[in-house]
Amino acid sequence: MVDLTTKDERHQARQQRLKQQVDDKINAAQQERGLVLVITGNGKGKSTSGFGMIARAVGHGQQCGVGQFIKGTWDCGERNLLQQHGVIFSVMATGFTWETQNKAADTLAAQATWADCKAMLADNTLDVVLLDELTYMVTYDYIDLDEIINAIDARPSQQTVIITGRAAHRRLIDIADTVSEVRNVKHAFEQGIKARKGIDW
Ligand code: ATP
Ligand code: MG
DSSP states (O other), rough: OOOOOSHHHHHHHHHHHHHHHHHHHHHOOOOOOEEEEEEEEESOOOOHHHHHHHHHHHHOOEHHHHHHHSSSSSSHHHHHHHTTTTEEEEESSSOTTTTOHHHHHHHHHHHHHHHHHHHTTTTTTSSEEEETHHHHHTTHHHHHHHHHHHHHHHHOOOOEEEOOSSOOHHHHHOSSEEEEEESSSGGGGGTTTTOOOOTTT
């Protein structure tokens, strides 16, 4: 047994144990396959996170697709940038907004974008597929949850799927490998500050 007398030696021993634990975990992680990630919660940062991963993948030369399931602001900085880098987009340009009135029209719009997303989920040339704001389509019953889960289950094994949106359905959380919940601590909008280009869209 080594006599650890100085703070430095104790620190070094602690770091060695930590390194060993981390190395063991890294060595234990042997699976290589595409993931399902869910980014949910009421705080700001869900779509930003999803697009951040798409940017990462594109930066490594990977092929990506994005389905956008909400008509917020039509303009979208990430789409403007990523389309120039070969990312394919399907956007629900009409239909669902917070003031949605017409369920039939919204359902049609959601289904059209979902058809494109199903094609992405079946495309083995795509490394990463982002389904932005998909959770609301489940909540509002615009897209059948079984159909979503089946399409995700049947995707190419190396393809990663990212789902964003508030109040993710329990079953989406169950099929996911990684789930993060972004908690709202405070948001500028609550203090009367307008949404800003480059920050909010
Ligand atoms: P972002 O796209 O900025 O990552 P998000 O995807 O987490 O946000 P959404 O629920 O999709 O959040 O809402 C999109 C818009 O609403 C963005 O303009 C965002 O800034 C704003 N927003 C997000 N969270 C809140 C909140 N807690 N209160 C008010 N506005 C919010
Ligand atoms: Mg969002």
